[in-house]
Amino acid sequence: MSETKLRYSKQRETIYEVLKNDYTHPCVDDIYTKVKKLIPDISLGTVYRNLNLLADHKRITRLDVGDGVVHFDARIEPHFHMVCDECGTIQDLVCHHSILEELINKVNKQSEHEIFNADVIFHGICSHCLKQKS
Numbered sequence: 001m002s003e004t005k006l007r008y009s010k011q012r013e014t015i016y017e018v019l020k021n022d023y024t025h026p027c028v029d030d031i032y033t034k035v036k037k038l039i040p041d042i043s044l045g046t047v048y049r050n051l052n053l054l055a056d057h058k059r060i061t062r063l064d065v066g067d068g069v070v071h072f073d074a075r076i077e078p079h080f081h082m083v084c085d086e087c088g089t090i091q092d093l094v095c096h097h098s099i100l101e102e103l104i105n106k107v108n109k110q111s112e113h114e115i116f117n118a119d120v121i122f123h124g125i126c127s128h129c130l131k132q133k134s
Contacts, residue, residue, distance in 0.1 A: 006057055012050045014038055019051075019060060020074040025081070025090040027069045065090055065121055081119075084126035091126060 006012070018034045019026070032047045051072055054060045063071040065083050071090060078100060080093040104115050125133075
């Protein structure tokens with residue numbers, strides 16, 4: 001959580017709740033479409049500003065999976081992401097935190113840098129697409 005507290009805003013809390021209940025890692029347009037159903041007079045700019053404010057205050061995270069679009073995730077505890085190269089979905093991979101710690105330790109030993117954290121994105125085929133191929 002950030003050092004400074006966010007002032008309450010009905011719009012911001014609605015945006016946060018919509019994102020918190022969406023596990024697809026939506027982009028701003030998808031979030032805007034859902035929020036607009038709840039707050040018809042909200043603007044796209046307001047959604048952008050509030051998503052960035054929430055991310056800056058570490059209540060959500062921005063996610064760049066290389067598709068040219070910024071996605072958002074309300075799940076802030078450490079986890080990995082997997083992008084399905086077949087259907088394009090972004091899915092959470094929950095692994096024990098020691099896996100990331102071990103990776104960071106190995107990178108630190110092999111480089112002249114000091115790494116503290118990492119955002120890991122795996123690419124592959126999701127279980128749904130694998131079932132469809134069978």
